[in-house]
Amino acid sequence: MNDKSSNISKRRRTARAKDSADYVAKRAEVLGAAATLFKQQGFHSTRLVDVAREAGLDRATIYYYAGSKEELLQDIxxxxxxxxxxxxxxxxxxxxxxxxxxxxxxxxxxxxxxxxxxxxxxxxxxxxxxxxxxxxxxxxxxxxxxxxxxxxxxxxxxxxxxxxxxxxxxxxxxxxxxxxxxxxxxxxxxxxxxxxxxxxxxxxxxxxxxxxxxxxxxxxxxxxxxxxxxxxxxx
Amino acid sequence: MNDKSSNISKRRRTARAKDSADYVAKRAEVLGAAATLFKQQGFHSTRLVDVAREAGLDRATIYYYAGSKEELLQDIxxxxxxxxxxxxxxxxxxxxxxxxxxxxxxxxxxxxxxxxxxxxxxxxxxxxxxxxxxxxxxxxxxxxxxxxxxxxxxxxxxxxxxxxxxxxxxxxxxxxxxxxxxxxxxxxxxxxxxxxxxxxxxxxxxxxxxxxxxxxxxxxxxxxxxxxxxxxxxx
DNA sequence: GATCCAGTCAACGCCGACGTTGACGTTGAT
DNA sequence: ATCAACGTCAACGTCGGCGTTGACTGGATC
The missing domain is CATH 1.10.357.10 (Tetracycline Repressor, domain 2)
Structure with missing residues (x-):
């Protein structure tokens, strides 16, 4: 029995610490998708589920690349x-x-x-x-x-x-x-x-x-x- | 026993139908307060409770003058x-x-x-x-x-x-x-x-x-x- | 072929904001 | 005094969206 809780935050942090090319590239893709929608609809009107669809991901996966909606905006x-x-x-x-x-x-x-x-x-x-x-x-x-x-x-x-x-x-x-x-x-x-x-x-x-x-x-x-x-x- | 439910929608409609000077003036005040905040913070970021405070009213009272937040925007x-x-x-x-x-x-x-x-x-x-x-x-x-x-x-x-x-x-x-x-x-x-x-x-x-x-x-x-x-x- | 890990996903808790409710003063007419 | 209409308010139901969870998959490593 393992108590290794998945905890997306920690997994995101370790992934970001590794700084692999793949991760950075995919993250840029997510940011790009978010930027496109923020531009089109505005930040507040844009739903994270839309960002996910735009990026071809599940909404929860967004959190593997960014800690919050605000973080997306700030990084953009x-x-x-x-x-x-x-x-x-x-x-x-x-x-x-x-x-x-x-x-x-x-x-x-x-x-x-x-x-x-x-x-x-x-x-x-x-x-x-x-x-x-x-x-x-x-x-x-x-x-x-x-x-x-x-x-x-x-x-x-x-x-x-x-x-x-x-x-x-x-x-x-x-x-x-x-x-x-x-x-x-x-x-x-x-x-x-x-x-x-x-x-x-x-x-x-x-x-x-x-x-x-x-x-x-x-x-x-x-x-x-x-x-x-x-x-x-x-x- | 009377079943006169207050139903704010109907009361608003009758009030608007009467078209009294007082009602129109107060309504303009509410619209003005909303416009000020929409301008300052944007439509989506503005909370109806803020509009109410700006107009010196309770949030529920807003609905006596406008049917929805959208209606405020459209009338403005x-x-x-x-x-x-x-x-x-x-x-x-x-x-x-x-x-x-x-x-x-x-x-x-x-x-x-x-x-x-x-x-x-x-x-x-x-x-x-x-x-x-x-x-x-x-x-x-x-x-x-x-x-x-x-x-x-x-x-x-x-x-x-x-x-x-x-x-x-x-x-x-x-x-x-x-x-x-x-x-x-x-x-x-x-x-x-x-x-x-x-x-x-x-x-x-x-x-x-x-x-x-x-x-x-x-x-x-x-x-x-x-x-x-x-x-x-x-x- | 067993183990591990990056990456993904359905599902949940939670919160904040909208719109509504039903009742409570207050005012003015009868 | 009574009644009706006006204007107001505390409180509730509801819902959409954010952030999290814990388990699943497929490929890499031993």
Missing amino acids: VGGVLDTAIAAAEELRANDALTGMQRLHQIFVILMTSYEENYPATFVYIQEQMHQVGVQETEWAQLIMKRTRLFDRMLIDFIKEGIEDGDLRSDIPPRLHENALFGMLNWTHRWFVPGGSLTGRQVAETFWSIYTGGALTDAGRANALPSPPVLSAVTG | VGGVLDTAIAAAEELRANDALTGMQRLHQIFVILMTSYEENYPATFVYIQEQMHQVGVQETEWAQLIMKRTRLFDRMLIDFIKEGIEDGDLRSDIPPRLHENALFGMLNWTHRWFVPGGSLTGRQVAETFWSIYTGGALTDAGRANALPSPPVLSAVTG
């Missing part, structure tokens, strides 16, 4: 922010770049990484990780802190662009940011990798709109009387 | 689309307007209505009503159909702008739309009525970026050579 979106912050820090440290160049770079890098890590980053955006709404967990707090850090770097790039005289100073940095990265982040609602456009093409197109506008020369002539929009009301 | 976002579609249809019917003017108008109207109906519209955006994710209910189908209708009208305005030679033809209409309305819709993450900027100011500023770009004249001159500096980071 975990590296997203770190990657972005690392890229921004590298740009900031490069003295040869202007603010505009840094802004352009991070913009393109973000979009291409959205594409590469699809759908992980879009899950991150969709689930509003930056909001308090998530939870009061330590993990959520960390995410929020890192998000604010990244945000501050973007604002700094923009301020640099304004101080250099490249970006319009009649628009507050925050509005510059929300316009530019609004276009970018909204891609989570419509962009699908493998479609007619690459992430890079989308990014460059949006960048050209942000910097130069969407009008033709003729259209610009038609629209000529364009007073500074904010000073009229704020001043 | 119900008019949003209809208003937008009506505005777009009016613009379309006005022969005196060019495509660019229609696009500009609907852009400003949408933003100001976001502000006026806050937070209802933002709930609509946040809950991704256009996605299949919601449900297979008849209501969801209708919402999706109406959304596609509105979307088609926006695309038509943009195509008109391109055909008139005002908007750049090297950018597909869909990208024009996603850039412009990406900026707009992303406001649901940061815009708060009563802040330093009105909805109209935000809309006009974004419009000026979309049409003319965010660069100064000097910045435009600097950007002309447009050195490809991406290799500094990626390579």
